[in-house]
Amino acid sequence: MSSIELTPSQKTILNALINLHRETEDAVKGEDIAEEVDRNPGTIRNQMQSLKALQLVEGVPGPKGGYKPTATAYEALEIQQMDEPAAVPLQHEGEPVEDANVEEIDLSSVHHPELCRAEIHLQGSVRDFHEGDAVTVGPTPLSKLVVDGIVDGKDDTSNILILRIEGMKAPAGDPDH
Template sequence: MSLKLTPIQRETLMALITLQRKKGEAIRGEDIATFIKRNPGTIRNQMQTMKALGLVDGVPGPKGGYRARIKAYEALGIDLLPEEAIIKVRVNNKLIEEVNVEEVSFTTVRHPNICKAEIQILGNIEIFKIGDKITVGPTPVNKLLVSGVIEGKDAVSNKILIDAEYIETLPKHPTKDFMTEFVVVEGNVTIKDVALKMKNEKLYAVSVLEEGELRIVSIKEVFAAILDGRSDDKVGSISNKAININADDPLYRSITKIIEDPNAIAALVNKNDRKVGIVNKIVIVDRLTDHIIELLGNSVD
């Protein structure tokens, strides 16, 4: 049977674990009292009780204080892992580096119009304010992202309640599943000839060999140049420095690499030190859409 803690015991233990994770050393009772805005005498009394319960150890000496035992983590429902991933938390688009996430749970999954989520925080919950925009994730295995507005806080369990506006899972499929044929054209070929080739072969992007360098150009840039009256210009003049990504990398990592460059629309795909394909934003969206429709059994409303 799990140990039932009083609200003040839960709050004190959570503060101890938060400070211990941050400082990596024993924590003085005065520091815990300051952290949770309690009287130091109250904290000392609580610590004596929790020592008797086997939840904390007292550490003597000038650098002494208290350390949480494994039993404390178990009492709070926190997994003590030998190695843990850092789940990023952003508040109002700012990364909060001093916290991590223990658990994400959805509390209204059967409600037709509302989606609420509880986020258990490892760290100081006081930095979160009602009304803040928050994004949590991606989680390490399923790459889950949850974004919404903070509606409430529970200092005892160190949880925040959010109105979940967006729940996304970043695509883990290998990049090679989304690449198209690797096609190279010489940089001195005219833009209109490249446009015709792209149309006939249904290509969204091609690699351009320009002065010994493999560059890249997308269909968007080709037709923008034609509309600008540059049909007879060389395609090398509108080509861009190529982003290179790995064929076996998960798609979300490749997408991140592409969107980090505001001018990038496509990228070259490498496998075993050779070019094997091209990925393009248009193809990615099309194929992800097909995948979602397949998962939903062609029943998208």
């Protein structure tokens, strides 16, 4: 799979589009995206042209029209389309965390096994997590992956936990299904 390099503002706009689209399931108006990311609609329209050229966005004509993310958009942002974000359980020191949903698991350095880190993007605060805490994430809906790790750092503003991976389990079998 080829990875598409997006500028930070394209990522922001695409994220906004995906989130708004997830809420309504309808085409999203440029004005709504502009409001969401605090830019003017003209800027959004220009960005949408480039995102359309990358086939990340499709334009929907007509009065109910607007933009929709394509399947490629999710891949470009490496978002596993989780219909139900709460479907990924999270445990903190062995206790299930009720009010945090895992949005995304980014195994950024899996190709460096000695630096095995995972970024866990949460919906919900990471305030209660501290360095050295044990965290278990998973199983994920698609690959049934379970990640055990120790909190190595966190980004409070983006609600990201950095885990040092202690172990990963995925059920044996075809990873694509």
